[in-house]
Amino acid sequence: MQPTVSDHILFTRGVPATEALPTELLSECMQAVLESPAGKTVLQYGHNGGYLPLRQLLGEQYGVSPDQVLIGNGSLHLQDLISALLIQPGDIVFTEQPSYDRAIKTFRRRGAKVIGIPLELDGIDTTQLEEALTRYTPRFLYLVPDFQNPAGVTTSAEKRQKLAELAQRYGFWLLEDIPYRQLRYSGSSAPLLRELVPERTLTISSYSKLISPGLRVGYVIGPLDFIKQLTALAEDTILAPVLPSQAAVYEFHKRGHFETNLEYLKRLYAPRLAAMIDALKASFPNVAFAEPEGGFFVSVTLPENSNYHNLLIRAKEQGLTLTDGSAFFASPLHEGADSASERFVRLPFCALTPEQITTGIKRLAELVR
Numbered sequence: 001m002q003p004t005v006s007d008h009i010l011f012t013r014g015v016p017a018t019e020a021l022p023t024e025l026l027s028e029c030m031q032a033v034l035e036s037p038a039g040k041t042v043l044q045y046g047h048n049g050g051y052l053p054l055r056q057l058l059g060e061q062y063g064v065s066p067d068q069v070l071i072g073n074g075s076l077h078l079q080d081l082i083s084a085l086l087i088q089p090g091d092i093v094f095t096e097q098p099s100y101d102r103a104i105k106t107f108r109r110r111g112a113k114v115i116g117i118p119l120e121l122d123g124i125d126t127t128q129l130e131e132a133l134t135r136y137t138p139r140f141l142y143l144v145p146d147f148q149n150p151a152g153v154t155t156s157a158e159k160r161q162k163l164a165e166l167a168q169r170y171g172f173w174l175l176e177d178i179p180y181r182q183l184r185y186s187g188s189s190a191p192l193l194r195e196l197v198p199e200r201t202l203t204i205s206s207y208s209k210l211i212s213p214g215l216r217v218g219y220v221i222g223p224l225d226f227i228k229q230l231t232a233l234a235e236d237t238i239l240a241p242v243l244p245s246q247a248a249v250y251e252f253h254k255r256g257h258f259e260t261n262l263e264y265l266k267r268l269y270a271p272r273l274a275a276m277i278d279a280l281k282a283s284f285p286n287v288a289f290a291e292p293e294g295g296f297f298v299s300v301t302l303p304e305n306s307n308y309h310n311l312l313i314r315a316k317e318q319g320l321t322l323t324d325g326s327a328f329f330a331s332p333l334h335e336g337a338d339s340a341s342e343r344f345v346r347l348p349f350c351a352l353t354p355e356q357i358t359t360g361i362k363r364l365a366e367l368v369r
């Protein structure tokens with residue numbers, strides 16, 4: 001029997017669950033902001049670095065001066081600003097392979113040649129990275145070290161240490177993008193690259209997965225001079241940040257909602273991750289994949305002997321919407337090395353119930369059989 005439209009399962013975008021969007025708490029915060037003396041200030045053109053109390057709070061959290069924090073309209077916007085500042089047409093940028101598709105696109109749009117360094121189950125392949133550094137001089141290495149989008153991989157402490165050494169030795173920036181880091185359902189975190197090599201690291205994060213993507217509040221932390229230049233560029237492009245959102249996020253923290261909301265998110269998402277891992281192990285017993293301890297994504301590279309012809313179209317007919325896996329792949333380090341891209345499937349689990357996840361993975365297994 002063909003699945004009906006209503007029972008169609010979307011393994012596409014990494015969005016928060018609708019029930020995780022805290023409408024009541026946010027409306028309380030937004031109202032408090034607008035009715036406070038700051039109400040008029042946040043509705044006016046404001047400082048381009050962002051809402052000062054939130055910059056101060058983030059400065060305390062990361063152990064830096066508020067002047068080292070720039071808050072922008074979501075983190076993708078900041079990736080674009082950073083690219084505008086760092087990339088000259090023809091420059092080389094390294095990413096993990098696979099990597100976040102929109103980041104790859106952003107760097108390319110700014111004129112970079114983006115080269116993907118293979119990702120292993122414990123982070124980027126540092127041997128291949130080191131070899132690549134003898135051939136290329138990248139402006140930066142972009143990585144998502146915690147619960148990577150798309151692969152779910154977390155970079156080990158040893159590899160972080162190695163990356164810090166290489167960045168210092170070869171003089172390139174590390175762009176660590178950490179929107180999922182706080183969504184850890186078990187285990188403990190490795191140090192931030194910022195803690196290992198602050199003078200070479202730009203740390204980017206966002207409230208999109210922790211409160212709401214619609215607020216458009218993301219931030220970047222870096223060396224003072226760099227943030228100053230970036231803030232000037234922000235002024236030239238967006239004119240003013242979305243201060244009401246930033247002030248509401250600050251209020252959300254001040255009222256203690258951030259911690260309670262985060263605990264709620266973890267309770268909601270942890271069983272979904274468990275359902276995904278169980279379903280994959282049951283349906284794909286011979287396929288190795290990273291088992292994340294948090295975040296939004298698991299991914300698999302499907303077996304080589306299956307038929308991938310028109311996979312996305314056939315999946316849709318079976319009630320399953322998939323993202324084209326090749327979008328997550330930059331130019332390979334070695335020509336012809338990435339035939340795996342067409343077999344790569346990202347599986348976002350947070351916005352689906354455990355039952356939907358189990359059904360979706362069964363459908364995927366039937367499809368490639």
Ligand code: PMP
Nearest residue numbers: 074075076100144149206208218
């Ligand atoms: N970086 C990564 C790794 C992401 O997964 C996302 C969202 N999918 C973003 C950045 C963009 O987030 P924002 O909403 O803050 O622009």
